[in-house]
Amino acid sequence: MNILLCGSNGFIGKNLYQYLTANGHHVRAAVRNAENFQRYYPEADTVQVDFRRDHDIGSWLPRLEDIDLVINAVGIIRETGTQRFEDIHQNAPCSLFDACVEARVRRVIQISALGADRHAESNYHLSKRAADRHLSKCDLDWTILRPSIVYGPGAKSTELFKALAALPLTPLVGHGEQLIQPIYIKDVAKAISLCLEADTTVHKHIDLVGPQSISFAALLSLHRNWLGLGALRPLPIKYPVALKLGKLAGKLGNAPVTEETVAMLARGNTSDVSAFVQAFKFTPRSPSDELGQHPAQTADRWYSSLFFMPWLLRWCIALVWVVTGVCSLGIYPESESLKILEQAGITGALATLLLYGGGLVDLAIGLMMLFDRWIKSVLVIQLSIMMIYTLIITGLLPELWLHPFGPVTKNLPMAAATLCLLAMTRK
16 A cells, blocks of 8 residues: 655654555655655655645645555644644644545545543644544545554653653652553554554544553653662642743753643543554553563663753753853953953953953853754854863963863863763754
8 A cells, every 4th residue: 555654754653654664555754854764764755745834735736646545643742943733733734634635545544642622722732633623524534543642662752751750859740640541652553554454443533542541650650660760759749830830941942841741741641442442453552561571771771861961961051151251241350351361472452352252152152052953053163162262271371271270171071061962962
């Protein structure tokens, strides 16, 4: 079967791509960055798409040539930069579904989300529900699958759960009594694959959930025990406070928790698994069963312990550059700064230019670190500046290497921290 798989580069999409191709299907991977996808799958049939902008039927018709079935697995958990729920979850999918009608590609499988129902409140769920409703009105053989939290190797949710469990004190909304029903990624892929041939799933909404619900605190305890770290040490946070903290985190770059994700957690995320079993004739595995089959390795403990380190390093390094710039521009006495430059033989207008020019550069670098689009370039610039600065000081004022306050030796751990952050920003 020839399948157009939208969102092939996402967590669900990649696993589904592997599952479908392994079972003999020809999959056309619809991704935003085809070159990046082909690094992992060199033989892949790819087509470039941009769900942020491809909102007209005409842009989708060429991509549907020779296609028998469409699977839409595109989704984001939070809005960042130019990525908006309305564009990615609603506008682009609706145009795709309309194009399927015109191109007579009758079979469409929509990967929605558990909670995208008449009780939906979050923008995430509302945008998913809007696309679901549009598809259900199209003259197509559609199936709408609504997965709960999908876990497995490489899942952002799994990484976050393990990281929270590994903290010395684990923050919980309330006492972590919120119920969720996570489902394993391979069970999701198997269920979607079964939909390809099963007419019994046509024109149905099916919730993809695990065998039973589990409280958020119990799930984190399960992961902490799996990591071999002993009992969970909970830090209860009242719901209103958690919302405010989530709102703050959402403004501090690409944080894993936002006000909306806190609200979605508080709502709960469960459903009756019997509909799943009836539709697909198998029972999904539980998190405890899956974790039990794959004992934690040293790499798992390292990754979980270092999960939040990129955010900590990023803000600490940015603070160093901002404070340095502000001090150079006005807080630290100008005369004292010029004396240091004079020791290196730099005086007059050039000294003043270097002092204030350097302060502006430091301030700009620190502020630019707060924007994802510039982070890699800024880190490389930082390393270059530190290297040049260290070489110049070594040549002109080598005695500063022995200064008790370490004005030069501090560049070494700063450079190491910057290199670590640069490595962590690689996707």
